[in-house]
Amino acid sequence: MKARLILLVAALVAMFILPTTAVAAPRCDDKTAAVQERLSELHFPGGVVDGCSGPSTKAALQAFQKANGLSADGVLGPKTRAALDAPATLKPVSRKPGLHVEVDRSRQLLLVVEDGTVERIYSVSTGKQGYETPAGTFKVGRKELRSWSVPYMVWLPYASYFNGGVAFHAGTTDVERASHGCVRVPAAFARELYDLLEPGTTVIVTR
Structure with a gap:
């Protein structure tokens, strides 16, 4: 009985103290830095x-x-590398003075436009079929x-509403x-977009 108790305690200790899965460290190198710089330039x-x-x-x-008509897998493959050398140019729908944002539903992109x-x-990611x-x-x-979204019982971080219950959120x-129906934005950039979208900011949603 005592031996079984010792084994049980050991198992519980291992369960709560020892890591169950290994967390891979992010890959860091000069090539990735060059890609990051290029994306920022664009x-x-x-x-x-x-x-x-x-x-x-x-x-x-x-x-x-998405802007270059490629599969949006987030992987730096040969086609993406080639496009970085000759990227497509996106033009805003409106060129009015000041700052506004445009949601391109066809490309699934958000453009921040200033002057x-x-x-x-x-x-x-915009609304699915029927929404x-x-x-x-x-x-x-x-x-x-x-x-807090009452209809869907879920929290919406960094929510900026622009049409009734439709909002930008992480x-x-x-x-x-x-x-x-909402416009989801990557969690990594949700806070900076939230800070950018002051009340009164124009939002243009295109088909």
Whole structure:
């Protein structure tokens, strides 16, 4: 009995103290740093240029791939490398003075435009079939750092509402057109976009 008790205690200690899975360290090298710098030059924010691959770099690559008609897997393959040398140029729908944002539903991208110039481009995921993000021109209104969605019983981090219950908020963009109408932005950039979208900021959602 005593031996069994000792074995049970040892098993519990191992369960709670010893790691169950190994966490892979991010890969860091000069090639990754060069890609991060290139993405930043092209207005695809990827966070700090540190040469280490991670969620921020993946999200920036996904946005770049969408802008260039490539599979948005966030992987730096041969086609993506070639496109970095000859990238597509995205033009805003509106060139009005000041700052506004444009949601390109066809490409699943968000463009931050200032005085007619595209300053930043983010990957997004808009509404799925039957819950399409409405097209049109809107204004940012209510903002909440952590907003509770009553219909779907889920928290929406960094929510900026621009059309009733439709908001920009942090979420995965790995799957396109997956929301219930909101515009999901990569978690890595949700806070900086939240800070950028002041109440009254114009939001243009294109078809």
